[in-house]
Every structure is written in C-alpha cells, then in structure tokens.
Amino acid sequence: MDLAIGIDIGGTKTKIGLVDQQGECHEHMFFRTQEFENLDDFLDKIKNSIEELKGRLKFPVNCIGCGIGAPNASSRKGTIENAANLKWKGSVPLLEKLKERLNMPMRLMNDASAAALGELVFGNAKGMSDFIVLTLGTGLGAGIVANGKLIEGLDGFAGELGHVSMTLGDGRLTGLGVRGGLEAYVSATGLKRTIVYMQSKYMDPSRFRDIAMNDLHGEDITKAAEEGDPIALKAFDYTADILALAMANFTAFSQPEAFFLMGGLLNSGKWIMEPLEKYFEKYLLEVYKGKVKILTSGMDGKNAAICGAAALIWEVQ
Amino acid sequence: MDLAIGIDIGGTKTKIGLVDQQGECHEHMFFRTQEFENLDDFLDKIKNSIEELKGRLKFPVNCIGCGIGAPNASSRKGTIENAANLKWKGSVPLLEKLKERLNMPMRLMNDASAAALGELVFGNAKGMSDFIVLTLGTGLGAGIVANGKLIEGLDGFAGELGHVSMTLGDGRLTGLGVRGGLEAYVSATGLKRTIVYMQSKYMDPSRFRDIAMNDLHGEDITKAAEEGDPIALKAFDYTADILALAMANFTAFSQPEAFFLMGGLLNSGKWIMEPLEKYFEKYLLEVYKGKVKILTSGMDGKNAAICGAAALIWEVQ
Numbered sequence: 001m002d003l004a005i006g007i008d009i010g011g012t013k014t015k016i017g018l019v020d021q022q023g024e025c026h027e028h029m030f031f032r033t034q035e036f037e038n039l040d041d042f043l044d045k046i047k048n049s050i051e052e053l054k055g056r057l058k059f060p061v062n063c064i065g066c067g068i069g070a071p072n073a074s075s076r077k078g079t080i081e082n083a084a085n086l087k088w089k090g091s092v093p094l095l096e097k098l099k100e101r102l103n104m105p106m107r108l109m110n111d112a113s114a115a116a117l118g119e120l121v122f123g124n125a126k127g128m129s130d131f132i133v134l135t136l137g138t139g140l141g142a143g144i145v146a147n148g149k150l151i152e153g154l155d156g157f158a159g160e161l162g163h164v165s166m167t168l169g170d171g172r173l174t175g176l177g178v179r180g181g182l183e184a185y186v187s188a189t190g191l192k193r194t195i196v197y198m199q200s201k202y203m204d205p206s207r208f209r210d211i212a213m214n215d216l217h218g219e220d221i222t223k224a225a226e227e228g229d230p231i232a233l234k235a236f237d238y239t240a241d242i243l244a245l246a247m248a249n250f251t252a253f254s255q256p257e258a259f260f261l262m263g264g265l266l267n268s269g270k271w272i273m274e275p276l277e278k279y280f281e282k283y284l285l286e287v288y289k290g291k292v293k294i295l296t297s298g299m300d301g302k303n304a305a306i307c308g309a310a311a312l313i314w315e316v317q
Numbered sequence: 318m319d320l321a322i323g324i325d326i327g328g329t330k331t332k333i334g335l336v337d338q339q340g341e342c343h344e345h346m347f348f349r350t351q352e353f354e355n356l357d358d359f360l361d362k363i364k365n366s367i368e369e370l371k372g373r374l375k376f377p378v379n380c381i382g383c384g385i386g387a388p389n390a391s392s393r394k395g396t397i398e399n400a401a402n403l404k405w406k407g408s409v410p411l412l413e414k415l416k417e418r419l420n421m422p423m424r425l426m427n428d429a430s431a432a433a434l435g436e437l438v439f440g441n442a443k444g445m446s447d448f449i450v451l452t453l454g455t456g457l458g459a460g461i462v463a464n465g466k467l468i469e470g471l472d473g474f475a476g477e478l479g480h481v482s483m484t485l486g487d488g489r490l491t492g493l494g495v496r497g498g499l500e501a502y503v504s505a506t507g508l509k510r511t512i513v514y515m516q517s518k519y520m521d522p523s524r525f526r527d528i529a530m531n532d533l534h535g536e537d538i539t540k541a542a543e544e545g546d547p548i549a550l551k552a553f554d555y556t557a558d559i560l561a562l563a564m565a566n567f568t569a570f571s572q573p574e575a576f577f578l579m580g581g582l583l584n585s586g587k588w589i590m591e592p593l594e595k596y597f598e599k600y601l602l603e604v605y606k607g608k609v610k611i612l613t614s615g616m617d618g619k620n621a622a623i624c625g626a627a628a629l630i631w632e633v634q
Contacts, residue, residue, distance in 0.1 A: 082603050146468045153572020157604050160569040168484040252477040255470020287474050
C-alpha cells in the first residue's frame with residue numbers, strides 16, 4: 001500500500017504517522033521534542049520511529065514521500081529559522097539533514113500551512129477558495145488560503161500571525177520579542193499567562209492561587225471553568241476577546257469564508273468557543289457580519305497535524 | 318485609438334481619464350464627490366465628463382470599457398457598501414445604474430485593489446508575485462496581491478485594512494466605528510487628528526494652536542515640519558510609527574516583496590518616509606528584516622488612481 005509519512009514538529013511534541021491517500025492515519029506515535037538538544041539525535045529518532053511504525057503494519061508499505069510541518073519553516077528554503085518554541089536556534093537546515101537519512105521525496109512547510117493544506121485535501125475546507133487555519137498550541141500558527149492557493153510569500157514565511165502586534169501601548173512579549181504579539185495571549189501558553197494575570201488583577205478566590213504557573217495545565221483550567229472558578233472564567237473570556245479581535249482584523253485582510261481552529265487550546269471547548277463567537281460577530285465590520293464561519297478541523301482530531309503534513313506529499317501526486 | 322475610461326471615486330475628489338494600453342493617460346479631469354448628494358446626479362456628471370474628455374482629443378476614440386475604483390466596492394456584486402467616506406449610504410448599486418448611462422464593458426473594484434492592479438499592469442510591480450498597495454488619502458485602502466493574484470475574498474471585500482484595529486485599549490474610532498482602526502491614525506484625515514492630539518498632549522508652541530481643525534491642510538503640516546514646528550514633527554513621527562507597526566503586521570500575514578505607498582499623505586515626502594523606514598525595520602520579525610521594500614507608485618503620480626481603474630479593463634483584453 002502506498003503511504004505518505006507525515007511529521008509534525010511542535011514545541012512540545014513531535015508526531016509521526018503513516019497516512020493513505022484518503023487521509024487515514026494507519027499508525028502513529030509521538031515523542032517529546034525538547035528531549036533532543038542535538039538536531040542529529042532528533043533526526044535519528046525520526047528515522048528510527050518511521051522504521052518502527054512500518055514494522056507495526058501487517059501489510060507491505062511503499063513510502064511515497066515525507067511531509068513535515070514545523071514552526072517557522074521556510075517552504076522555499078527547507079529550513080526552520082529562529083523558532084521561538086524550539087531549542088535549535090538560528091537557521092536549521094532540516095530538509096538537507098533529513099535527506100541524509102531518508103531517501104524519498106520530501107517537503108517542509110510551516111506547521112499551520114501544512115494543517116491548512118490538510119484541511120483542503122482531506123478535511124472540511126474541500127472546495128473552499130478562501131479560508132484561514134489557526135493552530136493554537138504552544139504558540140499560534142496560521143495557514144492562509146486565498147484564491148484557492150496557500151499564501152507562502154516572498155520566501156515562504158507568510159502566516160506568522162502569532163507575532164502580529166495587537167496593541168499600540170504596553171503589551172506582553174512573544175518569544176520573538178514582539179510587544180503585544182497575539183500568541184502571547186492566544187495559545188495554550190498565553191492562557192496560562194492570563195490565569196496568572198487575572199490573579200494579579202482581581203481579588204476573587206480561585207483554586208489557582210495555590211498552584212505555581214509552571215504547574216498549570218490546560219485541562220485543569222477547563223475543569224476549573226466547569227466548576228465556576230472566576231479566574232478561569234475571566235481568563236477564557238479575555239483570551240476569546242483578543243482572538244476575536246485578531247480574527248476580525250484577519251477578515252479585513254483576506255475576507256475568508258471560514259476560520260478553522262485547532263490545537264490544544266480548542267480542548268477547552270465551549271469555554272473558549274462561546275465567548276469567541278459572541279465577540280467575533282461584534283468586532284466584524286458590517287460588510288462581513290454573518291458571512292464568516294468558525295469551524296473546527298474535519299480531520300481525525302488526534303492526527304490532524306500528521307495528516308496535514310502528509311497532505312504536502314499527497315497534494316502533488 | 319482604443320482607450321479605456323478610468324474612474325477613481327474618492328472621498329474628496331472623483332477623477333476621470335482616458336488611458337491607452339501603455340498606461341498613458343491622454344485626458345483627465347476631476348470634480349468634488351461631495352457636491353453630489355444624489356447618486357443619479359453624480360452618475361450624470363460622470364457621463365457628461367466622459368463626453369467632454371472625448372471631445373478634447375484631436376483623434377477618433379474607441380472606448381473599449383470603463384473601470385471604476387471606489388472605496389468599499391464589491392467586485393463580485395458591483396456595489397459600494399457602507400462607505401465611511403461617501404455620502405451615499407447602505408448598498409449602492411453603482412454598476413447597474415451606470416450601465417443605464419454607458420453602453421460598454423464595465424468593472425468595479427475597491428479603489429486600492431484597482432491601484433494594485435494598475436501597479437501590476439503598468440507600474441513598478443510588474444513581475445512581482447507578492448506585494449501590497451496602501452492608499453493613504455481621506456481614508457486608508459489596501460490592494461493585496463499574493464501568488465500573482467489580487468486577493469478579493471469571499472465576496473470581494475478583502476483588503477479593508479483601514480479598519481484593522483491596532484490596539485487592545487482605548488483608541489480612536491474610524492468612520493465605521495472600529496476602535497483603534499488604522500485609518501483613524503494613518504491617512505490624511507488621521508494626520509489632522511494627530512495634529513490636534515499632539516496639541517492636547519504637549520505644551521510646545523506651534524503655529525497650529527491658531528488654526529481650527531477644519532482649517533488644517535496637509536500642505537501646511539508639511540510646511541510646518543520644514544520650519545521645525547515641534548507639533549508637526551511629533552505628528553509625523555507618531556503617524557509613521559503606527560503605519561510601520563501595521564506594515565510589520567501585514568508582512569506577517571502575506572510576506573510581500575514590497576509595499577507601494579500612494580495617496581495624499583505621501584505628498585509629505587521625507588517627513589513621513591524617513592521615520593517610517595526606521596520604525597518598519599525595527600518592528601519586522603528577524604526572518605523578514607531587510608527583505609521588504611517600501612516603494613512609491615511607478616505610475617504618473619497625478620493619474621495613478623485613474624490608470625489603476627483603467628487597468629481593470631486593459632488587464633482582461
């Protein structure tokens with residue numbers, strides 16, 4: 001069976017899977033990205049993982065290529081450059097180094113752009129000409145499709161919407177030093193920063209006053225909201241408000257038919273989505289109101305990032 | 318000779334001209350848009366103006382079509398909708414009504430998108446795949462080209478960058494009620510608002526303390542800067558700072574090769590351009606630094622908007 005390897009390199013986890021032409025992920029695994037200080041060790045781990053996955057399948061496999069999604073990746077150069085959420089600094093020649101280990105066609109792309117291609121090839125964006133994927137994980141990434149084509153920009157670095165500045169005044173810094181940058185507010189990490197910020201701003205009692213910032217987990221924040229914790233509720237409202245304003249701004253740029261939201265922050269479900277929908281319609285210009293959908297991925301939730309990376313290969317078959 | 322009619326409907330002036338295939342404007346004229354409260358009167362004036370222009374030429378003319386640029390225009394619907402800077406409110410069926418008066422192919426487009434097409438067909442963007450035109454006049458408009466194609470969006474309202482919100486906190490309102498909207502700061506009108514704001518903020522002496530806001534003119538602000546007026550200098554610095562931040566944000570979206578700036582605010586020359594270039598490089602993400610040019614129009618300055626509108630017709634010949 002022909003399968004494409006899909007690899008999603010995230011700030012926290014690296015996920016690898018084997019994906020068929022219909023977008024089904026047959027085998028997958030993950031490991032912690034941050035365990036590998038050294039790029040060569042990381043790439044060896046990828047090579048061994050692929051062998052392991054192939055070994056698990058009960059039928060013969062023909063790997064037709066390897067698609068990779070990663071933060072701050074240049075599709076044109078095959079590099080990862082100055083990624084805020086990865087340990088390897090500077091310009092990392094990922095594709096060149098991986099080619100020393102795997103002999104097959106390869107494509108590298110910004111992780112969120114890969115997710116957008118996945119949505120176009122396998123998911124809920126089939127047939128759409130204009131849409132934007134936002135990945136809300138450790139950071140915030142974006143894949144933008146206009147006129148039916150992915151926007152790559154001059155050298156493949158378009159869609160860095162996590163580092164769009166949201167404010168003229170004082171603001172939080174992103175990992176790349178952008179003051180008031182969107183991902184400092186709207187991401188799994190941004191939500192934790194907001195939990196701490198709300199504790200500084202308000203006197204409400206909260207379970208979080210007994211938990212250190214580094215011990216905060218997304219699931220606990222969701223659970224606290226379910227129990228009515230006022231700090232958790234304020235944090236979700238604040239996060240959704242800023243995301244809504246950013247999405248209204250992005251709508252003014254390319255007037256997408258839909259936004260697709262994915263990533264860890266979306267595990268909070270209605271606590272983020274309900275205030276988001278309310279604020280988004282409020283912030284949209286009259287001319288856009290009622291026309292822009294907020295959707296979730298049409299791909300298997302767990303493996304959306306893997307399938308997106310694999311779509312880089314299936315798209316060009 | 319085959320000529321295309323180019324019409325630019327602006328908040329202040331409506332300009333009309335006759336443009337050949339090389340982008341040369343043979344005859345042109347303008348009148349004040351705001352003198353026409355009634356749309357039918359305005360369209361009659363357009364019809365009569367075209368007849369007058371044709372009469373001025375000393376050779377026989379074949380009008381192959383009429384291209385129109387206007388604020389808040391929907392290319393897909395042929396309408397102008399809720400334009401902040403025009404008197405006709407709601408959804409204005411411009412193309413349908415003009416067709417009752419002129420019998421030829423017609424295209425309507427957002428004025429800044431028309432300017433972008435003009436730059437692509439006749440001007441300095443020839444051969445570029447990714448660029449953004451910003452028109453800084455009564456308001457702020459944008460025409461965005463990615464992958465060599467104009468971004469129109471779901472129903473032709475992409476590029477409303479004047480109404481992108483720049484701040485999470487308090488901010489100026491645009492004509493469409495967007496808090497902190499870009500054109501409230503960066504436009505000919507925004508500059509006047511800043512002149513007044515700087516008088517409120519600082520105690521410096523200034524010639525503007527003797528001039529009412531409604532009596533301010535762009536040329537006077539430029540002249541005051543040349544004479545070292547501290548309020549004028551602060552106003553240009555502030556305007557350039559916000560424009561630079563916005564352009565850095567837009568770069569994170571589509572990574573253009575260049576921005577083309579045009580419109581009344583650009584008449585201030587170095588007073589806006591020098592601080593703009595300084596702040597822009599400062600705000601750009603590392604990955605974009607040194608790669609994004611700031612250019613001016615490659616078309617005849619006076620007639621750039623007219624030629625842009627005419628490009629709508631020449632593009633499809």
